[in-house]
Amino acid sequence: MHLKEKTISVEKIYDGKIINVTREKILLENNSEAYREVVHHSGGVCILPINSNNEILFVKQYRYPFKDVLLEIPAGKREEGEDPKNCGIRELKEEVGAEAESITYLGKLYPTVAYDTEVIYMYMAQKLSFGEQKLDEDEFLDIVKIPLEKAYKMVLNDEIPDAKTQIAILKAREILINNV
Numbered sequence: 052m053h054l055k056e057k058t059i060s061v062e063k064i065y066d067g068k069i070i071n072v073t074r075e076k077i078l079l080e081n082n083s084e085a086y087r088e089v090v091h092h093s094g095g096v097c098i099l100p101i102n103s104n105n106e107i108l109f110v111k112q113y114r115y116p117f118k119d120v121l122l123e124i125p126a127g128k129r130e131e132g133e134d135p136k137n138c139g140i141r142e143l144k145e146e147v148g149a150e151a152e153s154i155t156y157l158g159k160l161y162p163t164v165a166y167d168t169e170v171i172y173m174y175m176a177q178k179l180s181f182g183e184q185k186l187d188e189d190e191f192l193d194i195v196k197i198p199l200e201k202a203y204k205m206v207l208n209d210e211i212p213d214a215k216t217q218i219a220i221l222k223a224r225e226i227l228i229n230n231v
Contacts, residue, residue, distance in 0.1 A: 052080045059084065069128065092169035097126035097215040098139040099157070099223050100149055100176045105199050107220070108147050108179075112192040122195065122205075123213045124220075126171070135172035143176055145185045147194055152178035157222045162214055171215050175223045199224060 057078040065072040071091040079085055100108040107124065114121045125146040129138045136154065143149050157173035186192070197205070203224050206217045 055080065088166055090167040092167060093131050094129045094170040095126055096129055096135050096138040096142060096172045097124050097219055098143050098174045098176050099124045099219040100143060100147055100179055101199065102179055106196040107199055107202050109195045109197060110146050110192040111195055121213055122211055123216045126215060136174065139174040146192065148182050148184040149179045151176035155226065157219055160215065160218055173215065173219045199227065
């Protein structure tokens with residue numbers, strides 16, 4: 052039981068469209084009890100589209116919790132049981148109107164490990180062809196092209212605060228520069 056916690060009981064606090072929240076009573080390794088609040092999320096996917104000019108296609112959109120317009124790579128929520136790669140392909144088409152001949156898996160990340168179950172799968176899309184965007188009814192965004200090296204420097208200079216975008220840029224650059 053070292054470094055493990057055992058669930059004793061679970062109380063549902065909130066049941067929403069995007070998240071559910073529980074309050075869970077747990078048993079610690081020293082046999083004392085504690086509580087954990089957990090945000091349950093079905094997860095997401097982000098996909099870093101890079102064109103033949105070595106430019107990343109970003110989306111700029113308003114993010115309500117931060118009351119700000121953020122620069123991110125295309126991303127979206129996975130439906131329960133949806134294949135992550137298929138979700139990335141869908142989001143690429145919806146948000147930037149692109150399809151890719153080549154899709155590379157970049158790994159997964161846990162964005163908030165202390166209280167959230169969300170897992171984000173990351174992909175890189177290359178050899179792009181373009182058609183029409185298919186934005187959701189409540190989705191408003193602009194597409195911005197930024198050269199890979201400039202985007203990399205923006206991450207290092209704290210100009211891109213979104214975690215999934217930062218990590219995908221760093222991983223994609225490593226793959227593209229060093230053929231990892």
